[in-house]
Amino acid sequence: MKTSLALLLLLTTFISCEAQNPGIIAKGAQLTLVADGYDFTEGPAVAANGDVYFTDQPNDRIVKWNAADNSVTDWMKPSGRSNGLYFDHMGNLLSCADEKNELWQIDPEKKVTVLVDNFEGKCLGGPNDLWVDPKGGIYFTDPLYERPWWNHTEPQIPERRVYYISPDKRELTIVAEGFVMPNGIIGSADGKTLYIADIKDGKTYVYAVNEDGSLSDRTLFCELGSDGMTLDNQGNVYLTGDGVTVFDKNGKQIHHIQVPEKWTANVTFGGLDQKTLFITAMDSVYTLAMNVHGVR
Template sequence: MKAATKHLQRRALIQGLGCFSAGLAVAGAAPPPEIADTARPPDVTTTPPRQWGPSAPPSYTPDPDVVVIDRSFRDLLFGAASLHRVWDKGTWLEGPAWSSEGRYLILSDTVTSRQYRYLWETGEVTLFRPESYHANGNCFDYQGRQISCEHFFRRVIRWEHDGSVHVVADHYESRPLNSPNDVVAHPDGSIWFTDPSYGTGFTEGHADEPGGEANPDGRIRWRIGSELIGAIGGTKRQADHTFRVDPSGRIDAVLTQQQLPNPNGLCFSPDHKSLYVISSGRQAGGNGHDGDLGVHVFDVQPDHTLGNPRLFTNMRFQGVQMGPDGMKTDIFGNLWCGVSGPLGLCGVFVFNPEGHLIGRIRLPQGVSNLTFGGPKRNWLFMCAGESLYRLQVNTQGAGSS
């Protein structure tokens, strides 16, 4: 498969059926000439189209793009709040995580291999790490240490309080990892993460050596870029897994590729008795292993294994298969999930603990990942393409970040 095709496939799978599908855009009159150049991207509810950014006029409240499906969702909303685009200078933003000690939000730009920081006091977004080795998912553990998934080195790392880096995991059963994608911390000190293969391409990491699943015919010049760093991560893709790393450092596969193919986003329920995992679509070198684009939930057993597997939601809405990516639970057990799909449907889906869709947040781009932040954890931060959005809510995020 050609490299360009693989990259497009990755984006097509993450974004479901394409967030910018013109066929499902809401019809309406063209915006007046005086705002035609500033009304991009279009809103799905208003004419003229909604404008975004710091120079946009005040929006309506309650926000027309925060859609109540079930009355219970209204209880989770702050009626005077509206959606805001905080920043739009990224390329493909992922892994938002809130630092309670630093009072900032960390986020990764997987394509440009940088990490940025949103400062609570000023609202500025500043460059945090100019080289992140194509980091994707991030979280903060219960000691306030940042944990990141690095695609280029195909590993999970932890930044210690003294500034040193500790490698949490880079191998399983003597084989290198693929490209750790999303990561969550458990109060018992363990670290749980998914290991699909989205980073086994030169856009968000590096390809396999010739003969590997992500470079079977050897056409990709897989070492290009490593001369800038002096090292490279694993060189041959293995099967997908969802892992748990014990505080002792032992790594265990809690889900195999057969049990849940192509794992992507994951999160715990507020009591940590359940683990939600997303099964995404086919990836580079996947050898036909397709996920079902659903959200699955498992019971966390006393011995740290997973049991009672069941489908939480198939992520189909109005006859369209949506593409879930990252998710978080709030303190009441509701699941907030970033989704991609046609314009008008993409954004965030919110499910109650029973798996019923109770509300939606419509954005002009599909949401890759999200988290709750702010000093009270009552601000929802959403990464969508090159942009970071926020919304004040009437609930709080569960977990450490």
């Protein structure tokens, strides 16, 4: 567990949250360290029962947080160097399996189906984060972060894009381009709006989602990039990097949650009522009780 210095930082974070609380954080809530000792935590995804699955990519494992008793246990190892995760509507865990630049579907019995392993015969840069729309289609970002476990060194696809897998899983199309390095992605519960962060350009964009899954009306949402992101029921957008920065639906910053780590990678809402903010940051995972809740 963390040292006394980290406990002091947590206390400072608690005081900061109380002083700046705009109503989204539960009264008296304290940022709580759930577990540490990982190498790099990422990709939190909430299951239907409120449990959260997250990744420890350097150690090639998917870890499960049990919302009922606040425990963490290894769920799958090896995991294809899983990074971003998301549950589909059938209860399968979707994974950006970075070992071979693939997108996986993992059923509850841990049977793996490879959904994507190339685009037009070329290796992807490395699927990173994803979101499932109400129809079951899958959007995923494809940045390029060189990994020590890759056999290749040069990208086969020079463009950094966002792709869409049709609900029947038969068609893979490009839906967004013009990024330096797309990373975090999240969509609204009604499936009409999609947010995409360009982390290396320090910007997050919002798009209209068309009936066929294509995107239009690209608009700058805010001048901040993000590693991962989530939404709450008020339409607030949560971006990560330096802690968690919260913007309202109009792109105005309304809060900043300090996290006592050098980098905050990702965030989602978990728990039975989805009112627990679950944060992955460096070698640790944290929770924070909220007044708002997540949306699926």
